[in-house]
Amino acid sequence: MISTTMKQRVWILAIHCMVFGSWISSIATASAHAEVVIANSFSRTLPPNVQNGAVFLEMVNKSEKEDFLIRSTTPIARVVEFHQHTHEDGLMRMKKIDSIPIMYNTKVSLSPGGLHIMLIDLKQPLIEGENFPLTLFFKKSGDITISVPILGPDANLHTKQNKDEDEKQTKSEPNITNLPTVQFELVIKDGKVQKPDKTFRVKKGEIAEFRISSNEPHVLHLHGYDIEFRIDNKSQNIFQVKANATGRFPVEVHGTKYHHTIFYLEVYPK
Structure with missing residues (x-):
């Protein structure tokens, strides 16, 4: 038969193994994070x-x-x-x-x-x-x-990465209110822009200002700029986009009823 003293030694050894194993595991986790x-x-x-x-x-x-x-x-x-x-x-x-x-x-x-x-x-x-x-x-x-x-x-x-340098540059950059603004009037009905040409064009550095009326509330997402905005059906909705990247960018309507491209913003070099 195994004596009581031997049993106690076995339990103590088991506890030490558990603690040691836990310690090793914590070290491994910390090292993995550092990778x-x-x-x-x-x-x-x-x-x-x-x-x-x-x-x-x-x-x-x-x-x-x-x-x-x-x-x-x-x-x-x-x-x-x-x-x-x-x-x-x-x-x-x-x-x-x-x-x-x-x-x-x-x-x-x-x-x-x-x-x-x-x-x-x-x-x-x-x-x-x-x-x-x-x-x-x-x-x-x-x-x-x-x-x-x-x-x-x-x-x-x-x-x-360069916060201090950017703050100096920002002081010399024109305020958004002083930049040239191009306004666009849009009417959205049943998830569609009510005009043949659904592409709106500006030059880099300009402000594209959209004035939108709609018969339904929508969420619009301007891809490429990662901008999302909500419009309602109660009044004209106005939002501005500073055109700081060139290209052709789709604006999608998101929601339970619709999920498709509704118009495009094209930004050309100066």
Whole structure:
């Protein structure tokens, strides 16, 4: 028979193994987190009535193995997805993707007009100067939670990396109210623009001002600029877009009844 003393020694050894195993596990988890480094994360401020936002950042994989960003969550949005902008037939389109690969010893940039993290159905407005938590889940490196600062509406990775320099440049840039404005009058009926030419043209640096009347409320999404705005059927809706990127950008109507391109914004070089 095994003596009481022997049983006690076995239990003590088992407990030490469990503690040691837990300690090793915590070290492995911490090391895994260190293999993927997140830098220069930010989101852009949005009007209170806008329901979707985006997060941009840089991911550096310092390991010797490929990893994948497979999921993300935040308490400020109902759904978080990964989106990719692509050029197809001269148009800028946005597609949902399941994961974002990160090759070993490389950096992946999520930036406006390219890869980005989409925040869908925001639970609170994105206010400049505030922060919110975002958790990133990696296939091999586990989960990493970061604090995302909310910057201005024209922020980009350069802004985040060179804040002081950008502040100097911003002081010399013209105010949006002093930029040339091109106005467009639109009437939307049953999810369609009521005019033959559904392309609206401006030059880079100009302000495209849309004055929209509609018989139904809609959510419009300007792809390429990642701007979403709501229109109602009670009064004329006015919104402005600073044309700082050239190309042909579709504006889609989103909602329960419709989901299609409703018109295009074309931005030409100066």
